[in-house]
Amino acid sequence: MFHKEGYKIMAFAAIILIAINVLSYSLINTYWIKFSVLLVSIFLFLLIIQFFRNPKRRTQHNDAHIVAPVDGKVVAIEEVYEKEYFKDKRLQVSIFMSPLNVHVTRHPVSGTVIYSKYHPGKFLVAWHPKSSEENERTTVVVKNKLAGEVLYRQIAGALAKRIVNYAEEGSEVIQGSDSGFIKFGSRVDVLLPADTPLTVKLNQKMKGGLSVIAKIEED
Structure with missing residues (x-):
């Protein structure tokens, strides 16, 4: 399909x-x-x-799980200062998509879209340190009843010339459902609270909508 x-x-x-x-x-x-x-x-x-292949994925919906939004490889796990929305330190997990990966972006959690913004920009290679701030990108924040506010950012790369984002502010979304598309690949960053317990490591292969990148401890 x-x-x-x-x-x-x-x-x-x-x-x-x-x-x-x-x-x-x-x-x-x-x-x-x-x-x-x-x-x-x-x-x-x-x-x-x-x-443009779009394989069907059966996401096991779980508010305590944050799933990978895209297929690819984890290329960075680091604490960064997120200055667009949170304006504080966050734990960033970056997933790089090669031209051979599925390029569909999926919602990492269920909830309400409370922020969605497109930023025009450059087309630096996806692993460039400034690509997350200078490249064409979209930033989406979904508020989940257990995980809180989860931000994910689609970032265009040297080959990607158009980002498609379906997340609209105020809409209700379901974990694993179609959130958008980056034509010809690139990178997606997921930003979580700094103390979030991760279940992934560097260079690990991800499957969008299936692989769990973090588990939230329930009170």
């Missing part, structure tokens, strides 16, 4: 690649060149459609 954000791009790519092959078969007489053009076209199309 494919994400709706990819339909137009996939259709456009298919039209262009078909046109290229029609031209190659009418203008090129050498069979192996025509066959090579076909193989390259198939490879490129498969590469494009894999960016």
Whole structure:
């Protein structure tokens, strides 16, 4: 199954690649060149459609769990000063998506969206220290009855040229449901209270909507 954000791009790519092959078969007489053009076209199309795959995930809803919002690898676990919304120190878990990962963003907790803002910006590589502050990004905060306010930030990278964010302030969302899409990958940061007990470590592979990154201790 494919994400709706990819339909137009996939259709456009298919039209262009078909046109290229029609031209190659009418203008090129050498069979192996025509066959090579076909193989390259198939490879490129498969590469494009894999960016937009959208596998169904069955999230085990649990207010005491904060799940990974995206597929990818944990590239940073650090205490940072969050100056956009909380304006205090937070524990940041950063998940990097390679071009081969699923690029759907999912809600890490259930609750009410109390903050959602888009920031235009640069397209530095996702692991650049300033990418979380200078790149194109969206910041979303969901208030959960047990976990409190959980912030997650979609950050565009060198290849990603458009972030899609479905989270609207005042809306009720469900853990693991579709929150948005970063076209052609990048990074998502999750910011939690500094004393949050994490269940992940550096370089660990994540599955969006399934992998638990933190467990909140119930009183």
